[in-house]
Amino acid sequence: MALSIYFQKLEKQLEAQLPFVAYRHPNSDELHLQLQEDAKLEYLENFQQEGFVFAPFDNQQKTIFFNRRKANFSKLKFTIEELMVEESIASTPFETTLQQKTFHENLVEKGITAIKNSALEKVVLSRKQVLAVKTQPIEYFKRLLKNYPTAFVYCWYHPQVGLWLAATPETLVKTQNNRFKTMALAGTQVFKGTTEVSWGEKEIEEQAIVTRTIEDALKNIEGIERLQISDVQTHRAGNVVHLKTNLSGVFKKENLGEIVTNLHPTPAVCGLPKQMAKEFILNEEAYNRAFYAGYLGELNIQVEKPRNPRKRNVENSAFNLIERQSNLYVNLRCMQLLENKAMLYIGGGITKDSNPAAEWEETLRKAETMQKVL
Numbered sequence: 001m002a003l004s005i006y007f008q009k010l011e012k013q014l015e016a017q018l019p020f021v022a023y024r025h026p027n028s029d030e031l032h033l034q035l036q037e038d039a040k041l042e043y044l045e046n047f048q049q050e051g052f053v054f055a056p057f058d059n060q061q062k063t064i065f066f067n068r069r070k071a072n073f074s075k076l077k078f079t080i081e082e083l084m085v086e087e088s089i090a091s092t093p094f095e096t097t098l099q100q101k102t103f104h105e106n107l108v109e110k111g112i113t114a115i116k117n118s119a120l121e122k123v124v125l126s127r128k129q130v131l132a133v134k135t136q137p138i139e140y141f142k143r144l145l146k147n148y149p150t151a152f153v154y155c156w157y158h159p160q161v162g163l164w165l166a167a168t169p170e171t172l173v174k175t176q177n178n179r180f181k182t183m184a185l186a187g188t189q190v191f192k193g194t195t196e197v198s199w200g201e202k203e204i205e206e207q208a209i210v211t212r213t214i215e216d217a218l219k220n221i222e223g224i225e226r227l228q229i230s231d232v233q234t235h236r237a238g239n240v241v242h243l244k245t246n247l248s249g250v251f252k253k254e255n256l257g258e259i260v261t262n263l264h265p266t267p268a269v270c271g272l273p274k275q276m277a278k279e280f281i282l283n284e285e286a287y288n289r290a291f292y293a294g295y296l297g298e299l300n301i302q303v304e305k306p307r308n309p310r311k312r313n314v315e316n317s318a319f320n321l322i323e324r325q326s327n328l329y330v331n332l333r334c335m336q337l338l339e340n341k342a343m344l345y346i347g348g349g350i351t352k353d354s355n356p357a358a359e360w361e362e363t364l365r366k367a368e369t370m371q372k373v374l
C-alpha cells in the first residue's frame with residue numbers, strides 16, 4: 001500500500017463517520033491503521049481482549065474498545081520525506097486571558113496550600129486551552145508524525161466521542177509475553193538544544209516521588225519479579241525535556257489488568273496519595289479532563305516474530321513465533337479537534353515548592369507541542 005492510499009483510507013473513513021485509529025510507535029518507521037467496520041461504541045470488558053483501548057482520566061468511567069476482530073487492520077513502512085507536509089509553521093504565541101492565568105495560578109496556590117496542610121504530597125493540575133483552527137485532522141496528524149519522531153503519535157476517532165490527536169512522551173506499560181516495561185516521567189524544563197542539563201531540587205524530588213510510587217504499585221502485584229530500575233535520564237519531548245526512570249521486570253499475563261489499574265492514573269498525571277489527588281483534581285479543576293491524562297494503545301496484539309535462524313531446530317524453523325504485546329501510553333500533549341476549534345490539554349505536577357507563575361508558564365510551553373502543528 002502506498003502512503004497516499006493510507007491517508008485516502010483515513011479520509012474516507014472519516015467522511016463515512018466510522019471509527020478509526022491511526023498511529024506510530026516512538027522511534028518507529030511503521031504506520032498502523034485500524035478501521036472499524038461499524039460505528040457501534042464498545043467498552044473494554046477485560047484485559048484479555050485484543051484491540052485498541054482508549055481510557056479516560058477518571059478510572060471510574062468506562063474504557064472504549066476498538067475490537068481488532070471487527071476491524072480492517074494494516075501496517076505500512078514510511079519515511080518522513082514521503083509525508084510531504086509543509087515545513088512546520090513558526091509558532092506565534094496564542095492569546096490567553098488574564099482570567100485564565102489568574103484561575104490557573106489560584107488553582108496551583110490551592111494545591112500548594114492543600115499539600116502543606118494535609119497528607120497530599122503531590123497533585124498534577126491542568127487546564128484546557130481553546131484555539132480557533134481549521135478542521136484538518138489528517139494534516140495535523142502528518143505534522144505530528146514529522147515533528148515528533150520519538151513520541152507515540154496517534155489520531156483517534158469515534159463519531160459518538162470525537163476526534164483526538166497527540167504526540168505523547170509517556171509510556172504507561174509495554175508488555176512482550178511475560179516481560180513488562182514502564183517509566184516514571186516528571187519534571188520539566190525548556191529544551192535548549194541539549195539534553196545535558198542540570199535539574200533543580202524541586203524537579204529531582206518530584207520525579208523521585210513518581211519512581212517510588214510506581215515501584216510500590218508494582219511490588220504489590222503477585223507474580224512481579226526481577227524488577228529493575230534504571231538511573232534517572234533526561235528525556236526530550238519536543239520543545240521540553242523531562243526526567244525519566246525506566247522500570248522493567250517479569251509478570252504473570254493474567255495480571256495485566258492489575259498492573260494497569262494500579263498504575264493509572266500515574267503520579268505523573270494525578271498525584272499522591274492517588275485517591276486524594278484525584279478528588280482534589282475532580283473538585284477543583286472546574287473542567288472535564290475527558291481523555292486527557294487517560295491512557296490508550298494496543299492491548300494483547302498478536303505479533304509475528306521470525307525465529308532465531310542460528311537456533312537449529314529443523315522441525316520448527318519454518319514457523320514464526322506468535323507473540324502477545326500490549327503497548328499502552330498516557331494521553332499527554334494531546335488535543336481534541338472540533339469544528340474549527342482545537343482544545344489543548346496541559347498540566348504540571350505541583351509539590352510544596354511549586355511557584356504558581358512558573359506553573360502557568362509551563363502550561364504555555366507544553367501547549368506549544370500541539371500548537372506548533374496547527
Ligand SMILES: C=C(O[C@H]1C=CC=C(C(=O)O)[C@@H]1O)C(=O)O
Nearest residue numbers: 186187188268332346347348349
Ligand atoms: C501532566 C503533564 O505532564 C506530566 C509529564 C511530564 C512532566 C510533568 C511535569 O513536569 O509536571 C507532568 O507530570 C502534561 O503534559 O500535561
